[in-house]
Amino acid sequence: GAVVSQHPSRVICKSGTSVKIECRSLDFQATTMFWYRQFPKQSLMLMATSNEGSKATYEQGVEKDKFLINHASLTLSTLTVTSAHPEDSSFYICSARDLQGPTYNEQFFGPGTRLTVL
Amino acid sequence: QQPVQSPQAVILREGEDAVINCSSSKALYSVHWYRQKHGEAPVFLMILLKGGEQKGHEKISASFNEKKQQSSLYLTASQLSYSGTYFCGTEVIATDSWGKFQFGAGTQVVVTP
Numbered sequence: 001g002a003v004v005s006q007h008p009s010r011v012i013c014k015s016g017t018s019v020k021i022e023c024r025s026l027d028f029q030a031t032t033m034f035w036y037r038q039f040p041k042q043s044l045m046l047m048a049t050s051n052e053g054s055k056a057t058y059e060q061g062v063e064k065d066k067f068l069i070n071h072a073s074l075t076l077s078t079l080t081v082t083s084a085h086p087e088d089s090s091f092y093i094c095s096a097r098d099l100q101g102p103t104y105n106e107q108f109f110g111p112g113t114r115l116t117v118l
Numbered sequence: 119q120q121p122v123q124s125p126q127a128v129i130l131r132e133g134e135d136a137v138i139n140c141s142s143s144k145a146l147y148s149v150h151w152y153r154q155k156h157g158e159a160p161v162f163l164m165i166l167l168k169g170g171e172q173k174g175h176e177k178i179s180a181s182f183n184e185k186k187q188q189s190s191l192y193l194t195a196s197q198l199s200y201s202g203t204y205f206c207g208t209e210v211i212a213t214d215s216w217g218k219f220q221f222g223a224g225t226q227v228v229v230t231p
């Protein structure tokens with residue numbers, strides 16, 4: 001099956017620093033990638049949708065300048081949390097879809113990145 | 119646009135059955151079901167496309183009533199490994215939201231010996 005990786009799996013940083021999270025589709029080309037945030041005991045909340053080569057589309061209430069998303073290639077999307085604060089601590093999960101391939105109906109999730117901001 | 123899941127939680131004994139429901143106010147193209155264990159990413163269970171089909175994965179099956187925009191997940195003869203939080207993810211029929219999901223709040227399932 002299709003595999004999506006995320007790096008790092010865990011990161012602890014000081015308040016005010018920026019953190020970059022990578023999401024890679026390992027064996028397929030992801031035309032679209034999604035970034036979710038999940039707080040403890042809550043559901044996955046969609047933050048943004050990114051298509052290769054174009055600007056990300058952010059959900060209402062998500063700050064574009066705070067969460068920078070780059071989808072530079074068909075296998076890589078990055079999420080940068082700029083000037084992170086403790087309230088940004090969360091579990092960040094990416095997912096990928098190949099909307100032009102035979103598995104276009106499916107969404108493949110990465111293993112997630114746990115961010116802790118001190 | 120978040121789908122509504124019920125119940126919020128269910129406690130079962132091994133071997134018992136349970137049903138989890140997911141409903142949307144929007145016309146749905148597909149419903150996806152996932153199970154998530156604590157601290158891990160969601161694991162895909164199955165996908166249901168519009169057409170009212172029913173699918174199965176071991177003793178877990180699901181149905182999709184597209185007229186009512188509802189899906190149900192059936193846990194049959196539950197096993198300890200079924201414990202976790204179950205999420206439905208819905209994909210609505212809309213040109214501006216093609217390809218993206220909204221997830222329900224989740225249903226916590228605890229299976230006891």
